[in-house]
Amino acid sequence: MTEAALAFHRRIDAALADAGLRRALALTAGRLAGGRTAAFDALADADACRDDARRARAGAIARLDSLLDQFAREASARGCSVHWAETAADARRIITGIARERNIRLAVKSKSMATEEVALNEALEQAGVRVVETDLGEFVVQLAADRPSHIIAPIVHLSRQDVAALFQDKLGATAADVADIPSMTALARRVLRAEFLQAGMGISGVNLAVADTGSLCIVTNEGNGRLTTTLPRVHVALLGLERIVASAADLAGVLTVLARSATGQASPVYTNVMTGPRRRGGGAGTGPAGEPDGPEELHIVILDNGRSRILGTPLSEILYCVRCGACLNACPVYRLIGGHAYGGVYPGPVGSVVMPGLHGLEDWSELAHASSLCGACRDVCPVKIDLPHLLLEVRREAASRELAPLWIRAAMPAYSAVATRPRLYRWAGRAAARLARLLQHDGWIRRLPGPLGAWTASRDFPAPSARSFVEEHQARKAAAK
Amino acid sequence: MTSPRERILASIRDGLLKASLPAEPNGATSRRPDSPAPPAVREMADQFAAALTALSGHVHRASGAEGVAGVIAGIARAHQAASFISWDDAHIGCPGLLAALSSHGLERVTYDVSSDRDRRAADVHALAGVGLGVTGAHAALADNGGLVLVSGPGRGRLASVLPPVHVAVVDERRLRPSLEALLREEPRLLDAGSNVVIVAGPSRTADIEMTLTHGVHGPKHVHVILTP
Numbered sequence: 001m002t003e004a005a006l007a008f009h010r011r012i013d014a015a016l017a018d019a020g021l022r023r024a025l026a027l028t029a030g031r032l033a034g035g036r037t038a039a040f041d042a043l044a045d046a047d048a049c050r051d052d053a054r055r056a057r058a059g060a061i062a063r064l065d066s067l068l069d070q071f072a073r074e075a076s077a078r079g080c081s082v083h084w085a086e087t088a089a090d091a092r093r094i095i096t097g098i099a100r101e102r103n104i105r106l107a108v109k110s111k112s113m114a115t116e117e118v119a120l121n122e123a124l125e126q127a128g129v130r131v132v133e134t135d136l137g138e139f140v141v142q143l144a145a146d147r148p149s150h151i152i153a154p155i156v157h158l159s160r161q162d163v164a165a166l167f168q169d170k171l172g173a174t175a176a177d178v179a180d181i182p183s184m185t186a187l188a189r190r191v192l193r194a195e196f197l198q199a200g201m202g203i204s205g206v207n208l209a210v211a212d213t214g215s216l217c218i219v220t221n222e223g224n225g226r227l228t229t230t231l232p233r234v235h236v237a238l239l240g241l242e243r244i245v246a247s248a249a250d251l252a253g254v255l256t257v258l259a260r261s262a263t264g265q266a267s268p269v270y271t272n273v274m275t276g277p278r279r280r281g282g283g284a285g286t287g288p289a290g291e292p293d294g295p296e297e298l299h300i301v302i303l304d305n306g307r308s309r310i311l312g313t314p315l316s317e318i319l320y321c322v323r324c325g326a327c328l329n330a331c332p333v334y335r336l337i338g339g340h341a342y343g344g345v346y347p348g349p350v351g352s353v354v355m356p357g358l359h360g361l362e363d364w365s366e367l368a369h370a371s372s373l374c375g376a377c378r379d380v381c382p383v384k385i386d387l388p389h390l391l392l393e394v395r396r397e398a399a400s401r402e403l404a405p406l407w408i409r410a411a412m413p414a415y416s417a418v419a420t421r422p423r424l425y426r427w428a429g430r431a432a433a434r435l436a437r438l439l440q441h442d443g444w445i446r447r448l449p450g451p452l453g454a455w456t457a458s459r460d461f462p463a464p465s466a467r468s469f470v471e472e473h474q475a476r477k478a479a480a481k
Numbered sequence: 482m483t484s485p486r487e488r489i490l491a492s493i494r495d496g497l498l499k500a501s502l503p504a505e506p507n508g509a510t511s512r513r514p515d516s517p518a519p520p521a522v523r524e525m526a527d528q529f530a531a532a533l534t535a536l537s538g539h540v541h542r543a544s545g546a547e548g549v550a551g552v553i554a555g556i557a558r559a560h561q562a563a564s565f566i567s568w569d570d571a572h573i574g575c576p577g578l579l580a581a582l583s584s585h586g587l588e589r590v591t592y593d594v595s596s597d598r599d600r601r602a603a604d605v606h607a608l609a610g611v612g613l614g615v616t617g618a619h620a621a622l623a624d625n626g627g628l629v630l631v632s633g634p635g636r637g638r639l640a641s642v643l644p645p646v647h648v649a650v651v652d653e654r655r656l657r658p659s660l661e662a663l664l665r666e667e668p669r670l671l672d673a674g675s676n677v678v679i680v681a682g683p684s685r686t687a688d689i690e691m692t693l694t695h696g697v698h699g700p701k702h703v704h705v706i707l708t709p
Binding site: 031055059061069085086134135155158185186192210213222224255256267270272276279281289293310316386 | 660
């Protein structure tokens, strides 16, 4: 096993040993998944809605080059500055550059997985910019110097007592401030409101960009996305280059399924669409008045960082993903081990495809094995991505690149040679069953030898029956005569 | 020397040539049946009220500047708000409302956020203590209780997000069945201002132990006054 795979297994063991985490995961993922089911049950034509959303996303990816170009032109025509970042380092350089040129000291952020992906906060802090996460969950993650463990519910892994202790330690909160969850929320509002009013820059991700008007859509429930993109003088949006749709109608199609999939809401509280920076009037009191608020500058940083490479691989369908998190909540593996165990920015079934896609199979292909291929993720995906198929593609590609363990690479051709020769197969099956029965105790094998021992390390193997299926079949046929 | 833009677009084109994207069913049009004729205003108003109430929003009915101002004054009293920021009268769509609010003793704080960095900070700090925001709405969505707010001159963004209480005055004729229906009617709506936002109820979070809590960053209280 590679070092990365061993580390993954160690993280899984640690997660499984954490009883509090397992309780929290069962509660959160269970509730989110239940909410999703109820929200789709309430839709008369739920399946057709998913088809519509898939059509919007598939259509956009199939002509991604022209849509992205159109989006950039339309956004520029409305006064946006459009930047192109080939790598995470480019994105960091561009955004820290914007901050430095304007002498920005404080930036407020609304939740963005793409900024996590490029490790933007660290780069800005090094450039002397204080960065404040304003989504409540992300704010807690930042105070704890932790990492989000779920795409849309970042502090699944923390209890209210954890948050209370953190607020007392880092914010000097009183006992009354942390008496209950509404009090803690009110405290976070007070602390963060002061930052919003002071910040020179607001940083956001983008849920979806609309090509024909150059618009950005950001959905939030808390309203931090609106404050981030309205109060500071400068707004910087980091857009993963695949997150685009052709038109407002396509946006509406995806929005129909997005919040329902994420949280079970019919719609988010705030569906916030921005088209260019604040629109100025004729000026000097002579012309028509302008808008009274909004950012003076809107910078859009279009991020590649491996996405265009995924397009040319068998994993390309993952680019339809709108990051709702439904596949995490549905996944029996995620529900046991949580987001941190996956080790990357994107966990769960989607992460097990995205991480090897973006960052290479060498360090990340093992994630695709943390799946029973049960298909629950595909069943809940709002754009019907065939995730089990993509997980198999990751496994297949890793095996063909000799990233699978040596014994598997040796054993598979051997198995293939035996399984395609019926006589040999029958003989080998009988031999294996007899050997296995020597290891059994009360009908169960507790430990298999050699590399097979990894399988029985966490579960028992049922002892094979004394007679093979073929033997049983022949015996019954003989008895029936 | 090529630019990053050219290199990224070239890489996408290269990827699209090699891509093995699944075949999709033909046709750009929706397979979903066309929506039936729009329901009656009364029906949409009831549906809107039910949806917004389920989201912990509040729905009132009133008519005329005096009637609407009376409702708003009651809300302001309940939340001890003495001042408000708002859209201009013409955009709220209830002529005389601002004067009527003034006669109820409510002070309108006007603003035009400066583009200058330092003055901007002072401008927004001056609004921090305002207790109430009053807006109209471009449309209201019956299916999810959403208010569609379009920014523009006299229609600031902050009135619906900065104060802890947001009151929107909406003419019932602005009700539409859904966002999809509205966008079919106005396909270029997203470009009508620098900001088009759909607000469905008060600000909320469930980040801590999945416990629903209102008013984390945006308004904790959302009131909609439907006018005939």
